[in-house]
Amino acid sequence: MKEFKRAMTFFYHYLKRYKPSFVIILVMTFIATYLQVKAPEYIGNALNELVKYATKFQILKAKHLPTSGASKDAFVEVIVSLILFYVFSSAATFVSSMVFSRINALSTNRMRIGLFNKLQKMQIKYFDRHSDGDILSRFTSDLDNIYNAMNQVLSQIVSGSALLIGLLIMMFKKDVQLAWVTVASVPISFILAWIIITKAQKYVNLQQDEVGKLNGYINEKITGQKVIITNSLQAETIDGFIGHNENVRKATLKGQIYSGMIFPLMQGMSLVNTAIVIFFGSWLAVNGDIKKSVALGLVVTFVQYSQQFYNQIAQLSSSYSMIQLAITGARRVNEVFDEADEVRPTDGVALTGIDRSVTMENVDFSYLPGKQILHDVNIEVDKGQMIALVGPTGSGKTTVMNLMNRFYDVDHGAVKIDDVDIREMDLDSLRSHVGIVLQESVLFSGTIRDNIVFGKPDATDEEVIAAAKQAHIHEFIETLEDGYQTKVSEEDNLFSTGQKQLISIARTIITDPALLILDEATSNVDTVTESRIQKAMDNVIQGRTSFVIAHRLKTILNADRIIVLKDGKIIEEGSHQELLEQEGFYAELYNNQFVFE
Incomplete structure (x- = not known):
């Protein structure tokens, strides 16, 4: 938790200057979220209108009356509205994504400049105690992980969180009983995800540390390649590389295994939850708790809500590995910033030469x-x-x-x-x-x-x-x-x-x-x-x-x-x-x- 707080402080330091851009993102996210959570309602309405049209059509046909009396206009209006919803939702999401990309590019650029500037101020002992490869990996691997996470995950967190809140509001507004049925399994999903995340965290941290060691080893051997060739030490050098690379492989594999379990777990929970919603929706309709005229549309609407809700949980959960890599990257970059600068007296004596x-x-x-x-x-x-x-x-x-x-x-x-x-x-x-x-x-x-x-x-x-x-x-x-x-x-x-x-x-x-x-x-x-x-x-x-x-x-x-x-x-x-x-x-x-x- 301490590492997470430090990482959040690190990201806030570089993101706080883009507050106006985040206002634009929040507005666009609100628009996109509203349109997305309203869409299932329109799907349900469209289905209800289609049922009404089909029922009226069959009645008129059975009475040998003109079927033109069964109008499809209401159904078409709902479909047109639904298409407009999706178009405007996509446009708002596109604008939000573009602004996010700009923030990401500018902030990571400032991180890179800040890290390089910090290195120019540090004491020589830091460079004596850290390999060139380990220092370089903070510029490459760690900052790349931060960039990728911000580029792919940050916008997903904002839009996903907003969408979850919007879905909850719409579900409880639509039908309280089905809303509780839809979210009842969420605590179980969070507990399972947390157990997996805790396991994965250890190996994601270890992965980045081992990558730093591997980069240091590679840099050292490339620098001394002539010595290696001269002394015929290629085999020993390869063995050393294999050892370091194996450590990276083991840590990466275990981290990916645990991180990779999250998405299929959430997908499985989504399917189970969809079945539960269909069962209880049908049961409520049969027992008269839901009007039969709207029962089908309401159940379909909540199936959509359930799938959207769990999709967001699955996406947020599956982003954990990238989030943890970014947090680990922030920790390793912060380790550099935590190092003391050279002591420079503000009123130091100016040396003009040696007189004595x-x-x-x-x-x-x-x-x-x-x-x-x-x-x-x-x-x-x-x-x-x-x-x-x-x-x-x-x-x-x-x-x-x-x-x-x-x-x-x-x-x-x-x-x-x-x-x-x-x-x-x-x-x-x-x-x-x-x-x-x-x-x-x-x-x-x-x-x-x-x-x-x-x-x-x-x-x-x-x-x-x-x-x-x-x-x-x-x-x-x-x-x-x-x-x-x-x-x-x-x-x-x-x-x-x-x-x-x-x-x-x-x-x-x-x-x-x-x-x-x-x-x-x-x-x-x-x-x-x-x-x-x-x-x-x-x-x-x-x-x-x-x-x-x-x-x-x-x-x-x-x-x-x-x-x-x-x-x-x-x-x-x-x-x-x-x-x-x-x-x-x-x-x-x-x-x-x-x-x-």
Whole structure:
């Protein structure tokens, strides 16, 4: 019930601005409903007029009188009225449907935009803890389910509910006894439907969660397909897919089985109810409780009412699976909206550059409670210095970088620039002065120029070329037919890993960052490409305060200071030569690397 209330709040948030359109829908629904509930009455009247005509015709014929005295005009008038009723009812339903479609398209578009905007404001930890496929499934599967439910079910709920109310009013107005007979079995139908719905709900929720996991698995394996092929892991990957897909199949099958039981159950109850109405209507007519002159028409009218009534219950009940998918989709989208945004001080200090130093003071940090990563880390970097961070995997090197850029906040202590805690700074101002080159280079769809100016859209051609030259990628770009206008996409293999990295470095250079972070920028390339990237990095680092993470120690021999991390603690610190002379952990790392090389 809590999930249902939250889903209704979610839908209301996006639908409330369309109140005038809903007024039109309600008016059209009222017209269509009135015409539909009146139609069975006209069918009954038509049948009564036909009986009158047939009776009078037989009497005149038996008396050898002219049969022209038996007029069919009253019957024809009723039939014409009935046709007009259905025509106007269909027109009103069409208008209502068109307005609903417009509301649906606009509201789901706003949901999609809102969800994407929310992702741009969220903390980096959300993306670290959720797979790309799971996030993507909220845009695709979940929003698609919401769209389908709103498009097909919402109008059905409004029109169906109105029609049920209208039918009840008309039935009790027409004949109270037959009305009670018609609705007597409804509570039994609702109880049976509720039992089935409760069973189905569990598996519909599970289905969407498993779809998210499956999408995450597919995305991960497609991204790493080359690694899979290289290591001949296709069979194992297929087995993993089959396992995830089987979980989706089981949840979907059980959900569909339970959801699929509702409509045939309601259809069966409708047939039983129709038989009950015919039996009691006939019984009432035989016992004189209903005038025999109108008995046939009245029974036929209530048979129509009974069928319409149960058809609406059946349609509303059978829509449950779509409704539940929409509710589940709303829950999963709400989970994203429930996540905290990055903390952005409204009156944060604007960073204009680094005048003195960057420091970490007594920093403790953990990604998860109880699993501390950094322990009392103290680092001070003067303006213009290059600091290298080395250590084994899991020692906390990348975590230091995450804290410098405020992807995460420290648990204890502080990260400061010129003695100002970065938590007190304007976040956009901080990020605009920090440049990062990651281990995995990322190029966006567009042109090479678009990628270089990504962080500075107003850059001139001269600035673009200057950045590319500093990154040692200009000459390669010039060899391409379209030069800087060469298209970049996920589908092509135009660029090597090293070339992508050099473009990423050019993208960083053009923003002229005051603080530079290089996170193992040469770890995925060969030694020749590494040399080119190293030259580009030297150009970027020159005159800037910089942090460099490196596994290949020969790339940081010229660092002003090398900080050695192990198990989240600083165990050694000094220049390359000083650390070699200490003959400690760094010296062991360095000597082991050169032995293997």
